[in-house]
Amino acid sequence: MELEDLKNMWKEQNRILEKGIALSEQVLKNVFKQKANGEIEKLLEWEYFSLIEYIVFLIFISISTYKFMDDWRFLISGIFSMVFYALCTILSISEIKQLYNIDLFSKSIIDTQQAILKRRKQEKQIIKVFLFIIPLIIPSLILLGHRLVHNVNLLDHPHFFTILSVGSIVVTYPVVFIAYQRICLRRYRIIENNLLELEKFKEE
Amino acid sequence: MKVDKNEFIKVVHENQGIINKICFGYTNNVEDRNDLKQEILIQLWKAYPQFKHESKISTWMYRIALNTAISNLRKAKRKIRESELTESNYQIPEIEDDATLNENILRLYRMIYQLSDLEKAIMLLYLDEQPYREIAEIVGISETNVATKISRIKSQFKNQFNKKK
Numbered sequence: 098m099e100l101e102d103l104k105n106m107w108k109e110q111n112r113i114l115e116k117g118i119a120l121s122e123q124v125l126k127n128v129f130k131q132k133a134n135g136e137i138e139k140l141l142e143w144e145y146f147s148l149i150e151y152i153v154f155l156i157f158i159s160i161s162t163y164k165f166m167d168d169w170r171f172l173i174s175g176i177f178s179m180v181f182y183a184l185c186t187i188l189s190i191s192e193i194k195q196l197y198n199i200d201l202f203s204k205s206i207i208d209t210q211q212a213i214l215k216r217r218k219q220e221k222q223i224i225k226v227f228l229f230i231i232p233l234i235i236p237s238l239i240l241l242g243h244r245l246v247h248n249v250n251l252l253d254h255p256h257f258f259t260i261l262s263v264g265s266i267v268v269t270y271p272v273v274f275i276a277y278q279r280i281c282l283r284r285y286r287i288i289e290n291n292l293l294e295l296e297k298f299k300e301e
Numbered sequence: 302m303k304v305d306k307n308e309f310i311k312v313v314h315e316n317q318g319i320i321n322k323i324c325f326g327y328t329n330n331v332e333d334r335n336d337l338k339q340e341i342l343i344q345l346w347k348a349y350p351q352f353k354h355e356s357k358i359s360t361w362m363y364r365i366a367l368n369t370a371i372s373n374l375r376k377a378k379r380k381i382r383e384s385e386l387t388e389s390n391y392q393i394p395e396i397e398d399d400a401t402l403n404e405n406i407l408r409l410y411r412m413i414y415q416l417s418d419l420e421k422a423i424m425l426l427y428l429d430e431q432p433y434r435e436i437a438e439i440v441g442i443s444e445t446n447v448a449t450k451i452s453r454i455k456s457q458f459k460n461q462f463n464k465k466k
Contacts, residue, residue, distance in 0.1 A: 103405065103406075103428075103458075103462075104428055104430075106406060106409075107406065107409065107428045108430075110406045111318050111322065111429075124338075124339070125310050125313065125342065127339070128339070128342040128343050128346050129306060129346065132343070133340065133343045133347055134340060134343075135340060135344060135372055135373065136372040136373075136375065136376055137372075139376070200348065200351070201344055201348060201364065201365045201368040202348050202351070202352070202361055202364045202365050202368075203351075205364075205438065205439060205440060205442075206364065206368055206371065206419065206422060206439060206440050206441055207440060207441035207442065208441050209364075209368050210368070210371060210372070213372060291375070294417075295419075298417075298442070299441065299442055299446075301446060301450070
């Protein structure tokens with residue numbers, strides 16, 4: 098059987114399909130109430146979650162820094178953490194903006210899929226940077242957190258604070274490394290392969 | 302911007318064949334098909350206020366439906382990769398029989414299902430008699446590339462169809 102014969106059968110079948118599987122009014126009414134659950138929406142959900150998290154930390158650190166700013170060591174520590182979370186917040190807002198700019202209808206399929214994959218790749222790169230910087234932020238957070246919550250100045254106990262800081266970095270880095278290998282790296286490679294496939298498909 | 306729901310329902314009813322065919326091409330069971338149909342409709346509804354009638358409604362629908370189907374498929378593949386690989390994941394899934402499809406068309410859908418995501422899109426558009434220029438515009442490749450890919454898929458299909466006969 099030639100493909101042309103199949104094409105004719107396909108046309109005939111379409112007539113049956115269009116009559117046979119009519120979209121019910123109920124299905125369409127549900128559409129107006131439901132939220133989309135596509136890839137862009139999932140990326141947006143994750144971005145909003147991260148943004149809330151960054152803002153909460155930023156507020157916490159700003160309050161602590163403001164409260165103890167008369168001590169230059171707390172001030173430096175606070176500014177260091179504040180800069181980090183402020184950058185994360187700005188980055189997250191720009192990611193959300195970029196995600197809202199992706200639409201499924203104005204560009205070709207390859208362009209849209211490339212845009213989605215590039216956003217996902219960027220997200221993984223941000224997670225990587227975040228994962229490897231966060232252990233360095235932990236001592237600052239411990240310092241400010243203890244002072245704010247328990248009113249204990251860990252700088253009065255330099256040995257204990259040094260052990261705590263070094264210990265947290267030593268413990269966190271292997272955990273971060275494993276998390277990066279297991280979660281980020283594999284997905285990152287898959288995204289890169291998908292992007293390469295799209296590029297190859299375009300050029301072939 | 303206020304959108305007329307009745308107008309949207311009318312547009313969808315008139316072009317529902319596009320949605321049905323894409324759902325059949327990109328899924329292999331009734332449950333996934335219904336989920337995909339629902340997702341495509343939601344995305345169409347979301348995008349409808351921005352539709353400016355500059356392009357044909359069918360082109361607009363194809364773009365959204367195919368983009369949604371391809372993204373959903375990638376999401377589903379990701380889930381399989383992340384879960385334990387069971388024996389059923391190794392098997393090439395068969396499209397479930399559907400009373401509305403005759404045997405040859407079902408075979409054709411099975412062959413389409415085995416193509417890559419983008420080849421599927423090209424084939425569905427080709428079978429729907431979309432001109433090469435339109436296919437090239439929707440998919441985002443050159444017309445020559447469309448022609449090459451279609452002829453390659455055609456001979457692949459011919460071989461498969463004759464082999465199974």
